[in-house]
Amino acid sequence: MREEILADVHAVARRGADVIADAAREAVTARGRFLLAISGGTTPWLMLRHLADLHVQWSAVELFQTDERIAPAGHIERNLTHLTHALLDRVPEPPAAVHAMPVEMPDYADAARRYADSIRAVAGDPPVFDLVHLGLGEDGHTASLVPNDPVLDEAATAVAVTGEYGGRRRMTLTYPVLAHARRILWVVTGAGKAPMLNRLRAGDQTIPAGRVRSDRALLLADRAAGHLSQP
Numbered sequence: 001m002r003e004e005i006l007a008d009v010h011a012v013a014r015r016g017a018d019v020i021a022d023a024a025r026e027a028v029t030a031r032g033r034f035l036l037a038i039s040g041g042t043t044p045w046l047m048l049r050h051l052a053d054l055h056v057q058w059s060a061v062e063l064f065q066t067d068e069r070i071a072p073a074g075h076i077e078r079n080l081t082h083l084t085h086a087l088l089d090r091v092p093e094p095p096a097a098v099h100a101m102p103v104e105m106p107d108y109a110d111a112a113r114r115y116a117d118s119i120r121a122v123a124g125d126p127p128v129f130d131l132v133h134l135g136l137g138e139d140g141h142t143a144s145l146v147p148n149d150p151v152l153d154e155a156a157t158a159v160a161v162t163g164e165y166g167g168r169r170r171m172t173l174t175y176p177v178l179a180h181a182r183r184i185l186w187v188v189t190g191a192g193k194a195p196m197l198n199r200l201r202a203g204d205q206t207i208p209a210g211r212v213r214s215d216r217a218l219l220l221a222d223r224a225a226g227h228l229s230q231p
């Protein structure tokens, strides 16, 4: 995994936006479209605000979600709510498509199947995203690949639903999809992430994030998260 340790959250957000915009230009030039999956939590939104200001051919971008909390439309805990405010409300033209995880459907298993179908229809089988953005939880989770959940062993499907985690069930992309991505962009900030980030960098497969393929990955971290622990 390549890595860049930057001064602070603002530098990470700006660099993350630049990396995504560059990847978009490259993908659009090479293949006429850019397939992007964005994670949730709290870290991505500053980066996406910067991204909205950069030159990207949005009409060639298909946007997917890496994970989503099962909650009503517009709920503050929904990643889509923040994605909308940070990016979709700000871009000069709408993306070609925004593929929101259908977490309002009553049958979660059916919802996951439908999302997997829509990914396959756009990104192929196995699906290949141009860029998947990932964050890192303080417990080592990434996307909603959360500790001690059967979702970690899902190899047969691109999308799965977790048990309750932090008060909500969640829908998530699974490891096989992440493994086929052309690029993975890790964006990790804050001192609270330092212990897990060190384990991720060490390739510790006992944490969920450590099981994501690392050879096509770029890590952007601020100094607070990215300082190396003493041996």
Ligand SMILES: O=C1O[C@H](COP(=O)(O)O)[C@@H](O)[C@H](O)[C@H]1O
Pocket: 039, 040, 041, 042, 043, 044, 066, 067, 068, 079, 134, 135, 136, 137, 138, 141, 142, 143, 144, 187, 188
């Ligand atoms: O719950 C989640 O947490 C992780 C980490 O979020 P962060 O804001 O601490 O970076 C995130 O990557 C994931 O998508 C999200 O649902």
